[in-house]
Each structure stands twice: as structure tokens, then as C-alpha cells.
Amino acid sequence: MSYKCAVCGKGSSSGNTVSHSNKASKRLFRPNLQSLNIVVNGKKTREYVCTSCIKSNKVKKTI
Numbered sequence: 001m002s003y004k005c006a007v008c009g010k011g012s013s014s015g016n017t018v019s020h021s022n023k024a025s026k027r028l029f030r031p032n033l034q035s036l037n038i039v040v041n042g043k044k045t046r047e048y049v050c051t052s053c054i055k056s057n058k059v060k061k062t063i
Contacts, residue, residue: 003030006040006047007058037062 004011016024033048
């Protein structure tokens with residue numbers, strides 16, 4: 001599974017985990033993706049969609 005939203009294209013971004021001693025190590029910030037049945041070009045498909053797209057009604061859910 002690629003960590004990308006099917007609607008807005010939001011994906012993973014990288015940054016640092018900073019410890020108490022201020023030592024930095026690399027990490028990934030991943031979007032909150034949910035698997036949904038949505039309508040894409042008139043067809044029902046199961047896609048991964050971020051929760052911000054779900055909350056803002058950018059997707060049309062199937063029943």
C-alpha cells in the first residue's frame with residue numbers, strides 16, 4: 001500500500017524524532033488514511049482516503 005490519498009494526493013513526509021538529549025533521528029509523518037468504497041468516474045472502487053477529505057465531503061461514498 002502506498003501512503004497516498006486517492007483524492008488530494010497527500011502522502012508521507014519526513015522529519016526528525018528529537019530525543020530528550022536533543023539527538024535527532026529520521027522518521028516519517030504518515031497521513032491518517034482510511035479504506036473506503038467510493039465512486040470514481042462512475043465506478044465503485046475501494047481506495048485509501050485521508051480523514052480530512054472524508055470530513056470535508058470531497059468523496060462520494062457508496063452504499
